[in-house]
Amino acid sequence: MALALALAQTCGCPGDEPPPEAEPWVWELPVGFPEPFVPPENPMSAAKVALGRHLFYEKRLSVNESSSCGSCHEQARGFADGEATPVGATGDAVPRNSMALVNIAYMPTYTWVNPTLLTLEAQALVPLFGEHPLELGVTGHEEEILGRLRADPRYVEMFAAAFPAAEEPLNFDNVVFALASFERTMISGNSDYDKYVYGGDAEALSAGAKRGMALFFSERLECYHCHGGINMTAAFFGANSTQREQAFFNTGLYNIDGAGAYPPASAGLVEFTGREADRGRFRAPSLRNIAVTGPYMHDGSVATLEEVIAIYAAGGREVKDGPYAGDGRANPYKDPLVLGFTLSPEEELDLLEFLESLTDEVFLTDPLLGPPG
Template sequence: MSALLRALAFLAVCAALTGAAPHWRWPSLPRGVAPPPVPANNPMSAAKVALGRRLFYEADLSINGTMSCGTCHAQKHGFADDNRTRPGALDDAGRRNVPGLANVGWLPALTFADPGLTTLEAQVTVPLFGEHPVEMGMKGKDAELVRRLARDACYVRMFRKAFPEMRGEITTAAVAKALGAFQRTLIAFDTPWDRARRGKAPLPEAAARGEHLFQTQDCANCHAGPNFTDGGYHRLLPVHDDRGLGETTGSAEDDGRFRTPGLRNVALTAPYLHDGRAATLEDAVAAHNPSITAAHMHDIAAFLNALTDQGFVTDPQFALPESACGKRL
């Protein structure tokens, strides 16, 4: 046996002994779109994604068992929420509108007003342990969170399979890694607009006119790129009780600036703006351009509706799992 074959055989044995996950394969992506960045300390695997999916819908991640990630990020709403803001598990008032999660793995920053949160793993700590506002209410409850998951034999098996290098130890860091891995699979690139760009079917006339208006009337200056966001922070509305970026930086120059949201599945993610004050697409467009004509409004709304990926919001691989470890949940 050659040295190369012996090395390959040795690696295969190691993988079998450690339960190492098979190589992850991303689904087909549009030409020119690379897979989302993945942290070196959290490589993708099918086992990790399966665990993250189950944890995404796990209400035991909240202090009183009433709220999961999926409570606020509902698949039918493009993994957003249809309330202006969502109260926390202990009924603390929400501060900001819940953003959708389509293609969230590509976003350079992950909240409306904190450019320092650049990985999904770090962002998980905000709803779990944050206090401004309290969402899932688990600050200081790391041991309780681990205890809850460890009492479920299936979770023990799933963590062991997802994190063989940790011998399946259940930690809040592992929870964050699994949730991050699952969210990177929330990929939406099959809208009428995408299909038109691939030459499969033209956009309806109104939507085509709306795209032209979108590109020529400054919308695309901020809503740019494949996910329709420049990742920047801009001021649209007068500053009231939410300083936005200024709260993070401490600079008055940043008061009232919020990150540009992406627009994929935007027709499903109402209400809009950082505080949810715009109830409809038309309200959101008017907030950007109060003098827009009715005809232009109609066409831009038609274009925004063409950014809906129906497969994304009905795909069962993103939904609440029906079973785990061979048993119904």
């Protein structure tokens, strides 16, 4: 990942300076939302966001012009893709579920489990340049792909507008900067839940959703410990944060060998830390727009929200057969908050109704986040 290193050290390159004539960026944030963190080497600008949106949906960015970021991150699905696990541009199987992208500007670390991806800039290098698995497949084809963009007068113009101080603005560092700037604008805070909690609209939630909300925030179900806060996840990092609130937990989905093993493709945080206690730990996802982002979990192995609730109610998942059989409920590394509980059928419906109230139709249909015309 030579480019990753280069990028980490680019602060100070002439092309990365904020152009003096650029309009200052003004965040239009939902009520109750703090300012997100923006790395100083990539200040926000309207021109970068506009360019980033084009690049996010640009299939010419992939080796064979077949895929874009938007292929695995569809707006109507909360920027997830409806598949258990996706395939890359050339057919590589990607072992993890395409994540919903929501309020990602506020994440302290990126992806289901990698604690070392600290910025959206660093994360974007993975789908662009990663080879195992290959997602967009840029590596080895950099000049060819840049050539495609340079041949399009619209891109020449947009890169020049987004990076006015750079002599040759159309390069991959700037592709990454623009993508990350666009991604920081993917902000969702217009759900019925937001209207109720932050907007002061007592009528925004149905009686059932209100009962479900009480269950979600109860010590009986414990959901809120890991999925609380502005983004419905304990993971948080904002402009004024003094530390990255990390949130990696083992929820008892597997226990292949009785000693806590998860399937080899995704062993959890232990892959990065080498600590046994981190086996099966993944980042608690945001539950915003959760009704439209299934299938669920890091490997897409849970099809519906009803099943998710049943797993938590049982205190984990017993996988009855197949290569990954084992009793996740007895996983020795399972978080003590995943204890199990009993819900009446009405309570289950209430909890579902609450989870559905986290859907933000404005976000899912906002033309500014969709493919450019």
